[in-house]
Amino acid sequence: MRLLIADKLHPRAVEELSALPIEVIYEPDLTKESLEERIAGVGVLVVRSTPVTAAALEKAKTLHLIVRAGAEYQTIDVRAASRRGIYVANCPGKNAAAVAELVMGLLIAVDRRVVDAVTSLRNGQWRRGEYSKAEGLLGKTIGIAGMGAVGREVAHRAKAFGLTVAGFSRSLTPMKAAELGVVHAHSLEDLASKSHILTLHLPITERTRHIVGKRVFAALPPRAIFINAARADLVDQAAMREAVVTRGLRVGLDVYPDEPRDKLEYASDLFGPQTPGAEASGTWSPSDSEGFIYGTPHIAAATDQSQLAVATETVRVIRSFLLEGHVPNVVNVTTTSIANFQVVIRMQDKIGTFANVLSVLKRHGINVEEVTNSVFEGGGASCAKLRVVSRPSEMCLQEIRAFDEVLHVDVVTLPNLA
Numbered sequence: 001m002r003l004l005i006a007d008k009l010h011p012r013a014v015e016e017l018s019a020l021p022i023e024v025i026y027e028p029d030l031t032k033e034s035l036e037e038r039i040a041g042v043g044v045l046v047v048r049s050t051p052v053t054a055a056a057l058e059k060a061k062t063l064h065l066i067v068r069a070g071a072e073y074q075t076i077d078v079r080a081a082s083r084r085g086i087y088v089a090n091c092p093g094k095n096a097a098a099v100a101e102l103v104m105g106l107l108i109a110v111d112r113r114v115v116d117a118v119t120s121l122r123n124g125q126w127r128r129g130e131y132s133k134a135e136g137l138l139g140k141t142i143g144i145a146g147m148g149a150v151g152r153e154v155a156h157r158a159k160a161f162g163l164t165v166a167g168f169s170r171s172l173t174p175m176k177a178a179e180l181g182v183v184h185a186h187s188l189e190d191l192a193s194k195s196h197i198l199t200l201h202l203p204i205t206e207r208t209r210h211i212v213g214k215r216v217f218a219a220l221p222p223r224a225i226f227i228n229a230a231r232a233d234l235v236d237q238a239a240m241r242e243a244v245v246t247r248g249l250r251v252g253l254d255v256y257p258d259e260p261r262d263k264l265e266y267a268s269d270l271f272g273p274q275t276p277g278a279e280a281s282g283t284w285s286p287s288d289s290e291g292f293i294y295g296t297p298h299i300a301a302a303t304d305q306s307q308l309a310v311a312t313e314t315v316r317v318i319r320s321f322l323l324e325g326h327v328p329n330v331v332n333v334t335t336t337s338i339a340n341f342q343v344v345i346r347m348q349d350k351i352g353t354f355a356n357v358l359s360v361l362k363r364h365g366i367n368v369e370e371v372t373n374s375v376f377e378g379g380g381a382s383c384a385k386l387r388v389v390s391r392p393s394e395m396c397l398q399e400i401r402a403f404d405e406v407l408h409v410d411v412v413t414l415p416n417l418a
């Protein structure tokens with residue numbers, strides 16, 4: 001089987017994967033288009049940001065597994081993969097600490113205007129008076145939108161800074177919030193109204209796209225700090241820029257709607273003065289009463305520690321798939337079965353017995369949802385458990401029992417766990 005790594009992956013993981021019984025091809029510079037040309041004949045695919053499209057999957061006749069070496073999997077057409085029976089897995093939480101570290105870095109950088117202070121020193125200035133004007137963080141409230149892996153890491157660090165933490169998340173109940181030691185918010189606007197600092201750690205979905213707009217910015221107090229190291233499309237960019245001008249919003253970003261891929265240039269007016277008509281010169285820096293935007297070029301997850309953790313998890317997923325047939329962190333296998341009954345069949349472990357049983361079920365119109373088969377020591381007998389939607393009739397069971405190799409047949413009703 002062939003394993004294609006279509007993005008940069010920590011060298012230690014590439015080395016470990018090469019020790020597995022699989023041919024490893026490392027092509028870190030593949031793009032959406034070139035992946036389409038290289039995917040034929042591949043059994044396992046590893047990607048980070050390289051998109052995996054339905055068109056590529058059309059050509060992936062031998063593909064079994066796609067591993068996204070990162071937190072999310074929006075860059076993969078999971079529906080198209082599911083239609084072809086291809087497993088998709090990710091590496092949840094493995095880069096959370098790195099993202100939280102950058103969030104804290106952006107927070108302090110914004111509050112103290114660190115970037116401008118350094119730029120000023122680089123220009124041979126000593127503007128101690130100007131850069132001594134800062135608000136401080138102690139005792140303020142940080143609102144965390146999305147209390148998943150990253151959100152929790154941010155909460156942990158924020159508490160160490162003497163901040164009160166408030167949280168809003170899909171499954172965060174008041175009781176859960178109390179357990180985590182955070183103030184519960186019932187909506188994003190409620191969170192903003194409770195916070196001096198708002199940081200986003202939500203995934204991008206149909207429900208979260210542009211979830212942060214005018215109303216959320218209006219609910220924040222003047223001169224609030226807003227951090228987005230999650231996804232740019234969570235935010236109405238025009239509303240954010242307007243809040244910088246009208247409410248003195250101070251912003252720290254790691255993600256952008258128009259991030260360049262495969263280019264080293266990024267011409268943007270985001271980091272200069274936001275007031276319409278204001279002159280953007282190389283020496284412009286915001287005053288202590290003005291809103292502004294700081295940014296990093298999508299580097300939140302990019303520490304060596306985090307890349308190694310993600311790569312190690314990638315190896316674990318692939319090793320488990322290859323050696324145990326089990327896919328950890330799989331995201332596209334249904335977790336709710338529609339099966340209502342389990343047919344338990346003990347039989348002699350002989351060629352054709354199982355096929356005979358299946359052909360009887362087929363003749364009686366019984367759809368098998370799941371199958372497990374255990375072979376007993378010595379290899380003489382096996383026990384198959386077939387989960388089915390409808391109860392097989394007595395006649396169907398008698399036909400199965402009639403095979404000489406079938407030792408015992410039973411039907412049990414599955415518990416309804418819903």
Ligand SMILES: NC(=O)c1ccc[n+]([C@@H]2O[C@H](COP(=O)([O-])OP(=O)(O)OC[C@H]3O[C@@H](n4cnc5c(N)ncnc54)[C@H](O)[C@@H]3O)[C@@H](O)[C@H]2O)c1
Nearest residue numbers: 071146147148149150169170201202203207229230300301
């Ligand atoms: N800048 C980077 O390099 C970088 C790195 C890692 C992750 N990220 C981004 O950060 C996001 C968070 O990462 P994570 O690892 O914490 O993910 P996660 O899945 O662990 O957490 C996401 C949280 O959002 C909540 N959520 C989902 N939909 C919601 C909704 N409609 N309303 C309210 N809450 C909702 C979930 O319940 C969960 O608690 C990722 O989705 C990714 O977009 C960015």
Ligand SMILES: O=C(O)[C@H](O)COP(=O)(O)O
Nearest residue numbers: 048049069070071072301
């Ligand atoms: O989703 C993620 O894990 C981050 O955005 C990091 O993406 P990257 O692996 O492409 O750096």
